Amino acid sequence: MKLFENPIFLTHKRLVHRNGVLAAILIAGLIGFSLLAGLISYLAAPHDFHFSSAQEAGKTFYGWTIGVEILVLVVAGFSRIARSLADDRKAGLWDSNRLTPLKPCDIITGYWLGPALREFYMAAVLAGSGLLIVVIGHLPITLWLGTQILIVSTALFFGLLGILAGMAFQRSQGILIFLGFLFAYPFSFIAPSRMLTNFLLPIYGIGNLFSSRATYDRDWFGLPEIFGIPIYPILVSLGLQLIIGIFVWRALVRKTANPFQPLLLRWEAITLFIIVLVSQHALLWDLWRGQFPKLHGTNTNFDHDALLSVVHGGTILIGILLLAFASPLPERVRVESLRVGFKNLGAIFSRSAVSLALALAAIAGVTLLTQVMFSLADSIQIFAVTTVNLAEIFLVFALLLEFCRLRHKRRALGFVALWLFVLCIIPFILAGVFSSEAIARISLLAPGFVALSDHTDPEWKLQFHTLLAHFGIIVLLFIGWQRQWKKLLQKAA
Amino acid sequence: MSDPLLAIEHLRVDFPEVVAVNDLTLTLDPGDVCGLIGPNGAGKTTTMRAISGLQEFTRGSVRVGGHELAREPDELKKRLGFMPDFCPTYDQLTTSEFLEHFARAFAVPNRAKRIEECLELTWLTDKRDSLCEELSRGMKQRLVLAKTLLPDPQVLLLDEPASGLDPLGRIELRKILLQLHDAGKVVLISSHILSELSGFCNKAAIMERGKLVKFGTIAELGQQMGKRRMSVKWRVEEKNALQILTANAAVKNLEAAELGAAFDFEGKSEALDELLKTLVVQGVRVCEWRGVGDDLEQIFLQSGAKELM
Numbered sequence: 053m054k055l056f057e058n059p060i061f062l063t064h065k066r067l068v069h070r071n072g073v074l075a076a077i078l079i080a081g082l083i084g085f086s087l088l089a090g091l092i093s094y095l096a097a098p099h100d101f102h103f104s105s106a107q108e109a110g111k112t113f114y115g116w117t118i119g120v121e122i123l124v125l126v127v128a129g130f131s132r133i134a135r136s137l138a139d140d141r142k143a144g145l146w147d148s149n150r151l152t153p154l155k156p157c158d159i160i161t162g163y164w165l166g167p168a169l170r171e172f173y174m175a176a177v178l179a180g181s182g183l184l185i186v187v188i189g190h191l192p193i194t195l196w197l198g199t200q201i202l203i204v205s206t207a208l209f210f211g212l213l214g215i216l217a218g219m220a221f222q223r224s225q226g227i228l229i230f231l232g233f234l235f236a237y238p239f240s241f242i243a244p245s246r247m248l249t250n251f252l253l254p255i256y257g258i259g260n261l262f263s264s265r266a267t268y269d270r271d272w273f274g275l276p277e278i279f280g281i282p283i284y285p286i287l288v289s290l291g292l293q294l295i296i297g298i299f300v301w302r303a304l305v306r307k308t309a310n311p312f313q314p315l316l317l318r319w320e321a322i323t324l325f326i327i328v329l330v331s332q333h334a335l336l337w338d339l340w341r342g343q344f345p346k347l348h349g350t351n352t353n354f355d356h357d358a359l360l361s362v363v364h365g366g367t368i369l370i371g372i373l374l375l376a377f378a379s380p381l382p383e384r385v386r387v388e389s390l391r392v393g394f395k396n397l398g399a400i401f402s403r404s405a406v407s408l409a410l411a412l413a414a415i416a417g418v419t420l421l422t423q424v425m426f427s428l429a430d431s432i433q434i435f436a437v438t439t440v441n442l443a444e445i446f447l448v449f450a451l452l453l454e455f456c457r458l459r460h461k462r463r464a465l466g467f468v469a470l471w472l473f474v475l476c477i478i479p480f481i482l483a484g485v486f487s488s489e490a491i492a493r494i495s496l497l498a499p500g501f502v503a504l505s506d507h508t509d510p511e512w513k514l515q516f517h518t519l520l521a522h523f524g525i526i527v528l529l530f531i532g533w534q535r536q537w538k539k540l541l542q543k544a545a
Numbered sequence: 546m547s548d549p550l551l552a553i554e555h556l557r558v559d560f561p562e563v564v565a566v567n568d569l570t571l572t573l574d575p576g577d578v579c580g581l582i583g584p585n586g587a588g589k590t591t592t593m594r595a596i597s598g599l600q601e602f603t604r605g606s607v608r609v610g611g612h613e614l615a616r617e618p619d620e621l622k623k624r625l626g627f628m629p630d631f632c633p634t635y636d637q638l639t640t641s642e643f644l645e646h647f648a649r650a651f652a653v654p655n656r657a658k659r660i661e662e663c664l665e666l667t668w669l670t671d672k673r674d675s676l677c678e679e680l681s682r683g684m685k686q687r688l689v690l691a692k693t694l695l696p697d698p699q700v701l702l703l704d705e706p707a708s709g710l711d712p713l714g715r716i717e718l719r720k721i722l723l724q725l726h727d728a729g730k731v732v733l734i735s736s737h738i739l740s741e742l743s744g745f746c747n748k749a750a751i752m753e754r755g756k757l758v759k760f761g762t763i764a765e766l767g768q769q770m771g772k773r774r775m776s777v778k779w780r781v782e783e784k785n786a787l788q789i790l791t792a793n794a795a796v797k798n799l800e801a802a803e804l805g806a807a808f809d810f811e812g813k814s815e816a817l818d819e820l821l822k823t824l825v826v827q828g829v830r831v832c833e834w835r836g837v838g839d840d841l842e843q844i845f846l847q848s849g850a851k852e853l854m
Binding site: 057059060062063066067070071143144145147148149150151152153154309312383386387390391461 | 557559560561597598599601603604618619622623625627629631633634635637638642645646647649650651652692
């Protein structure tokens, strides 16, 4: 279906226009005009400003323009789409649209491009004024073209994530997740060219287009390397957004066609995890070239010791998100058991997120291996502790999630948060209260981070004991998990 | 005999703590207007949502015009209209814009004309340019009904369509349903107000705790229940009419009126026809002969489902 025949797009266009677009366009125009006026003022009286050249002034004013553009198109656009979909779901309009012969991809396209139309208009005005700044400031047109391509692709990518958020969460939950993302994001700035998040949200690509060899922005200069091969950052960003966007699109279309399926199929969760982890470790490859913790070369200007720990943290976060998205609802499994007639725990295991947790941990282990494979004799303990710890974290989460869903039903999320808080965060709080580092080390999160960051005195024996204690928790959880599933299957019978 | 337009076989819907619909089987032929009756929680709305594809079911099948929901959901969407018991509308759109949205979605030919027809049918023509948020609940209900009628579906599922309507609206709704009946559509309609359904339903399905306890034509159900309340009127005073009625063993609880009578009839339809014939042959000038208006209420009350009301 053509976009201008898509009823959902047309309706949202109508709603956006009804609520007014002129004021928004004028605001964007005023911002663009102010920045343009700033550049013209500089060109008229250069001594009144402290820019060294017209290019520097042009870059500064254009930088502000695209900053506002990103804020409008990516942040406000994401929130607008997520909110609009969540509201329509609540009002019953989502179901009404699903009952029409519209194809799921038409419904998704309508929500993708319709609700954020005002933001698109504002961005277009800002892009226009940005072009004038680039031309007047004698900046290369590729700067404008490259940044605009990246902004539009990011807006589209985040638009899809907005639909996902609107489909999966309540309005308030979507905002909380976005805030959480903003909180976690600063960790990416440790090594701008090495962190995947800087390419998914194309901060490095844009920064790179603006950068020069000057010392103060060396972090943003040069090409990132995938397994040591230099590659244009814009290509990395577009490639990543495209691949992950395809998976998100598939999930959205499937969920629209049949809302009773989980958001991600198991193979999709596994493939996504592989893509993300392999890309991330490929960006890091050149630092250690498989000899972690021994640095390859000396040309690094950031804290490389912390880098693998940050990646470890990101791996945990992504793994948990994928497990949550791919985990089947117990009620669905029960209905399937009634339909198909299985009653054994083996069938449950193959459907549950527990087996997926093991698969994700194995993938994480293999990707970590690429960093230590040539120094395995020295790093075997680092590798073993980190991988086992990852497996334990994923298993605890998967078991806890399903146990709480089975036991506490609607209140499950609260109980999962509570138990994760007890297992992961409380030890750090107690460590602070009692000024004892040892207490912090019993946290479920601790062994992996300690192994990756503390190479001098990691106390391996204590680490392994901690892992063993965590394994005990998993066994207890597994027993509880098994009992709850048995109860459910008996009910199904 | 034509194929059923709506065929539901062994439908089962499971909720976490309860079997919401249990082994429900019913078929409706073209022109059937079937009242889906039951107390709160009987599974009426769940049944409608399952038929429309909004509710996943554990077992069973739903076919509309020979197309099975599980295999050809898109074909089903073209043939089925579902009006929920609440009114999902885009508040910031006018009523005609709202209908235009769905007319486009259903690829309705001659969109503008059809929208006008549906607005007229639901007495919303003068509200054409009003925003949905300005409409009363009853008007919104009519607008959603107009939306449901827009693609001219073969099967209509109406969940409590009269709940927000004023008396005039209910009368008009009855007219629309009779039109749909005449047009050979299948209408499955749920309502708590049984007297509303009595006038135009030729079939009834009574649900209780997810199960279909009774299903059939109103006459069949009356027979199944063993008795029907009848009303008879004659033009001039007829003493022998009362004697004929009293003499019939199937006639119970006879209540004589000035020019007529009301009674319970505990017998088959054929026997009832025979009684009418006797009256006419004996010279009674019968001018009205009908089942008492609230047949459905009687059927429902006798079905045993009332305990849950």
